Amino acid sequence: MGEKRSNHTVYNVNYHLVWCPKYRHAILEHIKESLEVSFRDVCSEYGYEILSLHISPDHVHLFLSAHPKHAPSEIVRTVKSITARKMWEQHEPFLEEYLWGGGFREESYYAGTAGDVSTDTIEQYIERTEHV
Numbered sequence: 001m002g003e004k005r006s007n008h009t010v011y012n013v014n015y016h017l018v019w020c021p022k023y024r025h026a027i028l029e030h031i032k033e034s035l036e037v038s039f040r041d042v043c044s045e046y047g048y049e050i051l052s053l054h055i056s057p058d059h060v061h062l063f064l065s066a067h068p069k070h071a072p073s074e075i076v077r078t079v080k081s082i083t084a085r086k087m088w089e090q091h092e093p094f095l096e097e098y099l100w101g102g103g104f105r106e107e108s109y110y111a112g113t114a115g116d117v118s119t120d121t122i123e124q125y126i127e128r129t130e131h132v
Helices: 028-046 072-098 119-128
Strands: 004-006 009-011 014-019 049-055 060-065 110-114
Touching: 014 072, 028 049, 028 060, 028 072, 072 110
Parallel strands: none
Antiparallel strands: 004 009, 014 060, 014 110, 049 060
16 A cells, blocks of 8 residues: 555555345355456556455455545446346356345445545644645
């Protein structure tokens, strides 16, 4: 992790995202390999850098870095929708057993932020810096 640069922007924006399959069924272990490939493909295509990825049987932890122009809700919507579509294309007979009525994932998710410095460090920096 660390600062990244693009035109006119220096940033260090990291998100910890967690979500579950629909009905929180423990089905992800059966499709883990193709799901991981799908996450990596989507993140690569959209310029999100995967820092860590863990696929549990009933939920996913994705820790990634993204340019600040991307809102966390946009990242989640993009990653979840594209991977869901790909999983249905690749594993429809298996998924139909568990996910009646279509869908792949719960609408809800967790999003947290992380950087290289703590909140206390930032507050101290702001308070101690002379502003002209």
